[in-house]
Amino acid sequence: MKTPELLAPAGDMEKLQVALAYGADAVYAGQPQFSLRGRENGFKTVEDLARAIEYCREREKLFYLASNTVPHNNKVLAFQKSLAEIIALEPHALIMSDPGMIHWVRTEFPETEVHLSVQANTVNYISAKFWHDLGINRVILTRELKLREVEEIIEKTFPLEIEVFVHGAVCMASSGRCMLSNYLSYRDANQGNCNNACRFPWEVKPAAVELHPIENDNPISKAAESTQEGVIVVEEDQHGTYFMNSRDLCALPVLEDLVKIGVASVKIEGRTKSPYYLAKSVQAYRLALDAIAKGEKIPAEAMQAVFDTENRGLMSGFYTSQDPIPQNLSAAKDIQAHAEVAAKITKYNSEKGIATIDVRNRISLGDNLELFSPEGNKYFTVTNLTNQKSQNAEILHPGLKNCEINMPFSCNELSFLVRRLQKTKK
Numbered sequence: 412m413k414t415p416e417l418l419a420p421a422g423d424m425e426k427l428q429v430a431l432a433y434g435a436d437a438v439y440a441g442q443p444q445f446s447l448r449g450r451e452n453g454f455k456t457v458e459d460l461a462r463a464i465e466y467c468r469e470r471e472k473l474f475y476l477a478s479n480t481v482p483h484n485n486k487v488l489a490f491q492k493s494l495a496e497i498i499a500l501e502p503h504a505l506i507m508s509d510p511g512m513i514h515w516v517r518t519e520f521p522e523t524e525v526h527l528s529v530q531a532n533t534v535n536y537i538s539a540k541f542w543h544d545l546g547i548n549r550v551i552l553t554r555e556l557k558l559r560e561v562e563e564i565i566e567k568t569f570p571l572e573i574e575v576f577v578h579g580a581v582c583m584a585s586s587g588r589c590m591l592s593n594y595l596s597y598r599d600a601n602q603g604n605c606n607n608a609c610r611f612p613w614e615v616k617p618a619a620v621e622l623h624p625i626e627n628d629n630p631i632s633k634a635a636e637s638t639q640e641g642v643i644v645v646e647e648d649q650h651g652t653y654f655m656n657s658r659d660l661c662a663l664p665v666l667e668d669l670v671k672i673g674v675a676s677v678k679i680e681g682r683t684k685s686p687y688y689l690a691k692s693v694q695a696y697r698l699a700l701d702a703i704a705k706g707e708k709i710p711a712e713a714m715q716a717v718f719d720t721e722n723r724g725l726m727s728g729f730y731t732s733q734d735p736i737p738q739n740l741s742a743a744k745d746i747q748a749h750a751e752v753a754a755k756i757t758k759y760n761s762e763k764g765i766a767t768i769d770v771r772n773r774i775s776l777g778d779n780l781e782l783f784s785p786e787g788n789k790y791f792t793v794t795n796l797t798n799q800k801s802q803n804a805e806i807l808h809p810g811l812k813n814c815e816i817n818m819p820f821s822c823n824e825l826s827f828l829v830r831r832l833q834k835t836k837k
């Protein structure tokens with residue numbers, strides 16, 4: 412059994428550093444205009460990407476350039492120019508989805524490795540073989556597949572590399588092929604500008620009440636009450652109706668199966684998520700993959716790390732038939748992470764035992780906090796606080812920067828201060 416690569420999102424340089432520090436083998440990132448993260452994307456220029464690629468290379472980690480938008484005619488030349496500049500920097504692979512652009516890269520830069528983006532919606536071995544024959548080195552399968560389908564694709568396409576998503580938000584559409592956001596707000600999901608419209612609260616109204624009166628024997632109202640297959644059961648809570656808002660993917664329960672069937676890479680979604688979310692998610696899958704490699708059970712800390720982050724409720728997606736996809740998320744508002752970030756550490760003075768911090772949530776003298784760092788988790792009590800004006804303080808409020816806190820353990824700018832929360836509903 413070969414341990415798959417752990418692939419993490421890098422929305423900016425800080426997140427890239429966090430992902431690698433907490434155990435990712437490879438990261439993916441791309442420019443706002445040519446990858447599917449048009450907003451909150453820190454890699455605006457070719458120079459930004461050059462620094463990122465160099466940073467990975469120095470640490471013998473892999474950098475994949477996400478170039479997976481589908482360009483309209485007026486963007487083709489700019490896309491090609493940008494790609495040529497970045498290919499010269501030698502990223503380890505490009506992640507692409509547009510067949511024409513892929514063909515152009517294969518022709519002009521035959522040495523460049525290309526991974527087929529999930530946006531190309533590959534769901535069977537014949538399509539995967541087709542892309543392999545065209546020179547694609549790796550296919551990222553769509554999320555809408557069962558484990559046995561993934562296994563069959565791997566068996567029938569060897570030595571093609573297969574990558575799958577294991578963690579993060581799930582699209583209600585077939586992996587991003589969606590016009591909802593574009594229709595509602597002129598933000599095209601296929602150009603990297605999705606507004607997550609499927610997660611809004613929605614209301615169902617009869618289109619023409621006089622034509623479809625809701626009566627007891629009316630087929631529509633009967634269907635709504637039915638629990639038969641094919642009927643979407645719409646539930647509501649006090650916040651509204653969320654019938655298009657999928658729970659988040661967490662494939663830890665099936666990770667060992669994915670390793671056994673031979674996936675080459677397991678991928679975490681979320682270039683716009685916070686550095687803390689990224690650190691916890693990467694830590695969880697690193698712990699799990701390392702345990703599986705040693706023939707051990709996935710440790711409880713891996714699941715704990717996942718629950719320490721905000722989520723919309725977790726599921727193992729389409730991988731197992733035991734876990735059908737509950738798209739209704741009436742419980743989403745009641746889900747609370749088991750921990751919160753109290754502060755991000757920006758500097759550490761080892762001689763004085765003091766850390767400089769940016770405060771995210773209120774910190775008081777006497778608080779029991781956890782130092783969450785790439786080296787592990789340690790606990791301490793807050794005995795000294797200094798505010799941004801270097802004055803002693805009893806409380807530090809959210810948003811304050813350049814404050815100081817006593818810190819009995821060594822740490823660095825990739826570390827966080829975390830507060831455990833009661834596991835109660837909001």
Ligand code: SF4
Nearest residue numbers: 582583584589600609
């Ligand atoms: S609106 Fe929802 S379904 Fe559509 S692309 Fe965005 S996340 Fe996917």
